[in-house]
Amino acid sequence: MYKQIPEYCRPCLERLAKQAMGLACGEEPEKISKALSWLDELYDENISPPVIASELHRRVKKYCQHEDPYAPLKAKEIEIGQKIAEIYGKDFQKGFRERLLFSLLGNTIDFFRPPEEIEEVLKTGITLAIDHIAEIENHLKKTQTVILLTDNTGEVFFDIPLLSWLTDQGYETYYAVKPKPIQNDLSLPDLEKLNLKIPAKVITTGAEMVGLDLNYASEEFRRLYFEADLVLAKGMGHFETLSMKAQRNNIAFLLCAKCVPVARALEVSLKSYVVFWK
Known part of the structure; x- marks a missing residue:
C-alpha cells in the first residue's frame, strides 16, 4: 500500500542523517558528509524509509560509539x-x-x-x-x-x-x-x-x-x-x-x-x- 515519493522521502532522510550524526558526535562538516555518504549508499526508492533510516542510525551509533543519541529529545x-x-x-x-x-x-x-x-x-x-x-x-x-x-x-x-x-x-x-x-x-x-x-x-x-x-x-x-x-x-x-x-x-x-x-x-x-x- 505504501510507496516512497522520492522528492519527499529523500530530503526527509537527509535531514534525519544530519540530525542523527549531529546528536551522536557533533555537526562537523566531515561527520555530516560521512552520514550523507552512507545515505547515498543505502538509498533505494523500493525500500521503505524506516528501513533505510534504521541502518543509518545503526551506523551512526557505531561510528560515534553512542548508544542513545536521542536521549535528550526522548527526555523532553x-x-x-x-x-x-x-x-x-x-x-x-x-x-x-x-x-x-x-x-x-x-x-x-x-x-x-x-x-x-x-x-x-x-x-x-x-x-x-x-x-x-x-x-x-x-x-x-x-x-x-x-x-x-x-x-x-x-x-x-x-x-x-x-x-x-x-x-x-x-x-x-x-x-x-x-x-x-x-x-x-x-x-x-x-x-x-x-x-x-x-x-x-x-x-x-x-x-x-x-x-x-x-x-x-x-x-x-x-x-x-x-x-x-x-x-x-x-x-x-x-x-x-x-x-x-x-x-x-x-x-x-x-x-x-x-x-x-x-x-x-x-x-x-x-x-x-x-x-x-x-
Whole structure:
C-alpha cells in the first residue's frame, strides 16, 4: 500500500542523517558528509524509509560509539507526554474506543512537533479521517491475544489506559518495544529507566529499527506476531514497513499522517488521524 515519493522521502532522510550524526558526535562538516555518504549508499526508492533510516542510525551509533543519541529529545518527550496525559487522560477513560483514541493522540508527540499542537488537538477533540474502530471492536469478540506495537517514547503514558482496559477485559496483552534505543522510539532500556508499572506483558521485537521489518525480528517475536489474534501498530514507521508486505491480516494501524507520502497512501489530508483496519 505504501510507496516512497522520492522528492519527499529523500530530503526527509537527509535531514534525519544530519540530525542523527549531529546528536551522536557533533555537526562537523566531515561527520555530516560521512552520514550523507552512507545515505547515498543505502538509498533505494523500493525500500521503505524506516528501513533505510534504521541502518543509518545503526551506523551512526557505531561510528560515534553512542548508544542513545536521542536521549535528550526522548527526555523532553517523556516530560511533555506525562504532563499532558495526566491533564487530559481522565477524559478518555470510558471504554475501548475512548482509550484507543487517547493512545492514538499520543502519536502527535515527537521531536518534529511542538507540544502546543498536541494540547490544541486534545482541547478541540479528534476527528478520524479513517475510522475502523467498529471493525476492531467486532473482531475483539473473537480475540484472545493482542499485541500493541509501540512508537515514540513519550506515548507510553497514553498507552497505559488502553493496556489496562485490554488486560482487565481478560485479553492476553503484549506491549512490544524496541530492544535497544533507536531514534526516539520506545525501547526496553527506556521503560526500565522510567520504572513504570505496565499493565501488560512487556516484550521486545528483537529488531533494532524504526517501524518493523520482520526479517530483523527475533524468532520468538515473529512466532507471537503471527499467532496473535490482533495487532495494534502505532505510528507511521509501522505503517510504512508493515503495509508494504501482506504478511498477516487483523492488524490495525493507529497514526497521525505527518508526511505527504503516508497521507497520499492512505488518501487522507496531511496531519489526519487514522485508525485503519487491514
